[in-house]
Amino acid sequence: xxxxxxxxxxxxxxxxxxxxxxxxxGWRYPTExxxxxxxxxxxxxxxxxxxxxxxxxxxxxxDEAWILIREKPAGWGVFMYLSRGEKAATWRQVFxxxxxxxxxxxxxxxxxxxxxxTACGKGYxxxxxxxxxxxxxxxxxxxxxRYESASSIIYWNSRAQRFTTVxxxx
Numbered sequence: 001x002x003x004x005x006x007x008x009x010x011x012x013x014x015x016x017x018x019x020x021x022x023x024x025x026g027w028r029y030p031t032e033x034x035x036x037x038x039x040x041x042x043x044x045x046x047x048x049x050x051x052x053x054x055x056x057x058x059x060x061x062x063d064e065a066w067i068l069i070r071e072k073p074a075g076w077g078v079f080m081y082l083s084r085g086e087k088a089a090t091w092r093q094v095f096x097x098x099x100x101x102x103x104x105x106x107x108x109x110x111x112x113x114x115x116x117x118t119a120c121g122k123g124y125x126x127x128x129x130x131x132x133x134x135x136x137x138x139x140x141x142x143x144x145x146r147y148e149s150a151s152s153i154i155y156w157n158s159r160a161q162r163f164t165t166v167x168x169x170x
Contacts, residue, residue, distance in 0.1 A: 021081060024091045027068040030103070034069065037104035038147040049107035054140035056163075057082055057156040065142045065154070067103050070096075076103035078144060078154065080163055094154055094163050111141035111153045119167040135166050143168075 023029055030039075030050045039049050050067035057063060064081040077096035083089045097103075114137055120126060121133030141155035150170050157164040 021089065023066070023068050024079065024093070026072075027070050027077070027079070030067065030069060034104065037102060038107070039104040042107075042147060046107055046109060049109070050103070052108050052110050052142050054110060056080065056140060056142070058139050058158070059084075065108055067106065067108060069103060073098060075099070076101075078108065078142075080142075080154075092163060094165065106144070106146050109143045109145070111137060111143040111155070113137045113139055116153060116166075116168055119170050122169070124167075124170045132166065135168075 034050075035043060042049070052065040053062060054065075055061060055063055056065070061083040063083055066079050066081065067076055068079050069076045075096055075098040078094040080092045080094060081089060082092065116135040116137065118127075118132055118135050120128070120131050127133055135153060135155070137153070137155055139156065141153045143151055144154055144165070145151035151168045152165050153168055154163050154165050156162075
């Protein structure tokens with residue numbers, strides 16, 4: 001019962017906390033003017049394709065995942081904002097894309113805890129050392145995808161104390 005109450009309260013508070021921090025220097029949050037291409041086409045299904053809120057690292061504090069945009073040099077990236085309570089919160093860049101690939105062709109959404117057959121587990125390629133056939137998420141992760149194409153899951157790896165990305169489809 002207490003967990004359910006905490007979950008409901010977090011869902012009410014997290015949207016207010018989102019975007020309350022400054023992005024890393026040189027980066028910006030997406031704006032209304034950025035809705036074009038797939039972001040505009042699929043907006044009804046995924047209204048905010050550039051933001052996910054959840055407790056990714058299991059510390060019971062709200063964390064954020066973002067697709068952030070860089071003007072100069074042009075590019076975009078996936079970033080995670082880990083809240084740390086009284087300690088300073090930290091931004092972690094998962095990866096960055098430069099050049100002419102538009103962020104609007106990509107999105108992020110919540111990957112709930114559960115079991116996911118990975119791309120190598122589905123036989124798309126042979127699994128490399130350390131690459132699982134089945135990814136077991138004990139906490140939420142982030143589904144990173146190219147619209148109508150490939151997807152990966154980004155999750156907090158407690159042992160390595162960093163985010164790890166695993167391909168789910170090609």
